[in-house]
Amino acid sequence: MTDQAHNLRNLVEQKRKEKIDKIVNEKDIKVYCIASGKGGVGKTNVVVNLAISLQRKGRKVLIIDADLGMANVDVVLGLFPAVTLFDVFFNNKSLQEAIIEGPEGIKIIPGGSGMIKMTTLDTAQQSKLAEEFIQLDDIDTILIDTGAGISMNLMSFIAFSQEVLIVTTPEPTALTDAYGLLKVISELQLKKSIKVIVNRVSGKDIALFTFERLKNTVEKFLRINLEYAGYIMDDIRVSNAVMDRKAFVLEYPNAVASKCINSISDRMIGKSKNEIRLRTMSEVYNRLIKVFG
Ligand SMILES: Nc1ncnc2c1ncn2[C@@H]1O[C@H](COP(=O)(O)OP(=O)(O)OP(=O)(O)O)[C@@H](O)[C@H]1O
Numbered sequence: 001m002t003d004q005a006h007n008l009r010n011l012v013e014q015k016r017k018e019k020i021d022k023i024v025n026e027k028d029i030k031v032y033c034i035a036s037g038k039g040g041v042g043k044t045n046v047v048v049n050l051a052i053s054l055q056r057k058g059r060k061v062l063i064i065d066a067d068l069g070m071a072n073v074d075v076v077l078g079l080f081p082a083v084t085l086f087d088v089f090f091n092n093k094s095l096q097e098a099i100i101e102g103p104e105g106i107k108i109i110p111g112g113s114g115m116i117k118m119t120t121l122d123t124a125q126q127s128k129l130a131e132e133f134i135q136l137d138d139i140d141t142i143l144i145d146t147g148a149g150i151s152m153n154l155m156s157f158i159a160f161s162q163e164v165l166i167v168t169t170p171e172p173t174a175l176t177d178a179y180g181l182l183k184v185i186s187e188l189q190l191k192k193s194i195k196v197i198v199n200r201v202s203g204k205d206i207a208l209f210t211f212e213r214l215k216n217t218v219e220k221f222l223r224i225n226l227e228y229a230g231y232i233m234d235d236i237r238v239s240n241a242v243m244d245r246k247a248f249v250l251e252y253p254n255a256v257a258s259k260c261i262n263s264i265s266d267r268m269i270g271k272s273k274n275e276i277r278l279r280t281m282s283e284v285y286n287r288l289i290k291v292f293g
């Protein structure tokens with residue numbers, strides 16, 4: 001693990017500084033990685049529905065299904081991709097060739113469903129991905145859906161993203177596994193601050209209570225700051241929509257779960273608007289200093 005951790009840190013330093021920062025700064029793309037410790041807590045549903053919600057609010061969203069073992073974004077949306085992220089890495093296809101269009105015009109790079117074993121990407125493959133990102137046009141928000149559990153691939157995608165959203169449910173098993181993931185992220189010093197979405201709650205209070213409990217433990221033992229990104233109610237229409245292979249925000253726009261997703265996307269957009277405003281303010285301030293200072 002120590003050697004792997006060392007290699008990973010090198011990889012992170014190289015990639016992030018030379019390429020990822022370049023995309024982010026020059027093209028102003030916001031990259032979010034959605035992860036969880038325990039599987040089945042709702043990551044894919046969060047990604048798909050959040051993507052549609054953000055797109056409807058004017059964002060140009062790309063979903064990357066980064067679970068090379070058991071991809072499922074396409075399954076949830078009832079799509080049948082011909083080229084997947086797996087082909088980008090192993091069959092010389094470009095990201096552009098793999099992009100398909102989903103509901104409301106969101107773009108999707110499907111993973112590789114049915115792969116027998118989880119594949120760990122090497123530095124060259126990571127670098128190819130980063131280079132191809134630079135060339136993608138007409139996208140300002142990237143949501144990366146990841147597989148369950150802690151893997152080198154997951155750590156690379158976390159390092160690659162500006163924001164990490166961890167999905168958990170209030171169940172002790174999900175929380176313990178979320179803590180386990182946060183511990184690895186902290187040990188590898190990949191992120192200082194991470195956001196949490198509490199899924200499948202019976203009410204807002206349970207969500208806040210769950211978050212506060214996790215935050216207290218994390219901030220006591222790890223060097224990571226946890227931020228609350230919002231909650232999603234447990235709602236039968238989520239699984240109904242999955243059965244129909246449709247996004248619940250489209251199938252049931254008035255469902256409580258859909259309203260929760262819309263609040264989360266509001267907050268994501270609101271925050272970046274503030275950031276833009278702050279940046280503009282500081283530019284004005286700097287100019288004033290130049291003129292009068
Ligand atoms: N808010 C919710 N209300 C009710 N059911 C939900 C909710 N969120 C998720 N589910 C149920 O949990 C199932 C798993 O969700 P999803 O596939 O999004 O999890 P995941 O974290 O992506 O799983 P994996 O780790 O296998 O990729 C869904 O098919 C749905 O039935």
Ligand SMILES: [Mg+2]
Binds near residue numbers: 043044045072145147
């Ligand atoms: Mg999933």
